[in-house]
Amino acid sequence: MAARADARHDGEVQKPTGSGPPQDQTSWSGDDAGYRQPAAPAGPAGPAGAAPEHEHWRAWHRDGMTPPWARRPRGRWARGPKDVGPLRRRPEEGLVSGVAAGLAYRTGFEVTVVRLAIVVASLFTGGFVAVAYVVAWLVMPAIGTDTTVWSQARSDRRGITLAGGLASVLFILTFITQLLGSGLLATVEWPLILCPAGLVLIWRNAPGSEQARMRHLAEPLLGLTTDRRWSRSWPRVTFSVVLLIAGTVILVDGHKSIKMLAPLGGAVLVLAAIALLLGPWWLGIARDLVEERRARIRAEERADMAARVHDSVLQTLAMIQRRADQPQQVVQLARAQERELRSWLFDGRAPGSLDDENITFAGGVRRIQQEVEAQHGVAVEAVTVGDCELNDDLGALLAAAREATVNAVKWSGADVVSLFAEVEPEAVSLYVRDRGRGFDPSAVPGDRKGLAESIHARMSRRGGSATVRSAPGQGTEVSLTMPRSAGERQPSRA
């Protein structure tokens, strides 16, 4: 635990200076003990320890004397004025957890610089900054919320057991590696144990959208994907080949001298003993993991179904309430909804799904326009540039776009909603904009299904992204982007 607190501490000292002026490098490029010392007694007040260096670096800019080393790249390093306010993760803007993005906002550096600093610092400290990163992920609340992943994880006893089990397995593995005299992994043992354990806790307790993103990142490594294409599985294969070669080399190395045979035999005995002792427990954990995955799939299916019911049945019910004084329209709406529901339940055609007919992406956008105009009587101006075949990802994009459009029509009060879609080789982007009353996105309660589930989660489940720009009185713009996978980039224009 001491190592962990220490590590976290280092991380926070180091991230700013890593990308800071080279002058400061002398304070951390030396041996580990040398640079850890000044901040060590501060304990949890780690950031304060870093403040003087920080102030010094800020002073350059205040005085308007740009130091020579910063003159050219400064524009690329600095992302703009520093964000005041509490340090928060920004999962929407991050690659993994948004910790780096949050730090970037806070320190005023370009996010890429912060990321590089974290990676470089992790390499230099033998992985302890990576531990600090995982800890930061656990204890730093995401922007707009006050709950941390840790506050959830604390009560997750199963997750703690799982993390402990994983840590013990990893500990024994590194222990044996060390016993066999390999220096290869010895230097990174604690981070190698702590990071996965922390990630297990995060995995179990992070909000749904972050889980989806983790899964997206981890899929190729773990081989969870059903897609057996080489492009997806090569990281896993490469990784296992590297492990295999390293292991063989270590073993062969050990056999060279006859003296090594005795400890090797001992190690095997110890291993067997541990396996006997803890084996059943580990097996139990493995079973739990399988069960866990099933439960997750069920939960995801449920969420998908909830999103669809929300888009179809709940929307129609809301419209029926609004038009209670027009019986003709109510009947019409109810009938249309009934038809849709029947075709979903009995013919397996999802409501709002477009793959039942052979239409292209632009056709899908036009259909959203027509249907929303017909149902809600508000003009939708749709503009599409380029076109391509529909697939599941773009279907999800269209479903999210439909939801955003319906939201705009229902809540903005604007008499026209603009829909702009552009198909580019790398990605498809779609913008839904209105000039209506707008709202404060950070003030939307988390349980409002429309924005959170139907738009954000739907996009992130497929690797896309959604951002909402709005302010009271200034209208709203929802930007949706879905990357296109390599296989379908050949231009197709209708």
Added chain:
Amino acid sequence: MTAPSRPRVVIVDDHGLFRSGVRSELGGQVEVVGEADDVQPAISMIAERLPDVVLLDVHLPGGGGQLVVTALRAALPEVRFLALSASDAPEDVIAVVRAGARGYVTKTISGTDLVDAIRRVAAGDAVFSPRLAGFVLDAFAAMPEASQDRPLFDPELDQLTTREREVLRLIARGYTYKEIARELTISIRTVETHVSSVLRKLQLSTRHQLTRWAAERRLT
């Protein structure tokens, strides 16, 4: 050239109801000096009244709106045309703009926006609706290939600059010039310059992509 405070306008549209609707919507902000319902009457009326701006329906019984523009463009360069249509088939819109109209808006445009568009056109600027911006982005999207029948193309006319693309994208997303200027931190005047330059390219570019593209769109 500065815009007259009350531009003189002729409305050319075959729907009487629409003409009177526009006339009342424009209110006192422009001076409607005439109305016409077909190509020939429109040509003679415009030549006689010499308005600042002609609001021109793309679809007229006696032929497309571009006939009116083509007939008068050379003789009366100071009369500016703003195309209007209800349905926007890209080939018609591109045709009327390439004939010389200074802009294109849909008939769903609000009264204030229409007055604004008329003022802009009267001042010599270009007016793009989101739809037209989308068409132009689409038409200029494919990189021109140097083919046998036309090995050279003019990059000045056949390609859009990055900035012009950005401006068009924002127009297509429903941004006004003012909002675009704020978004890109440039002046409104610069936005107008970019749009005018796009209009010039659209009118002068001879790349067959444009015509071919419009013809292809007809099939879908």
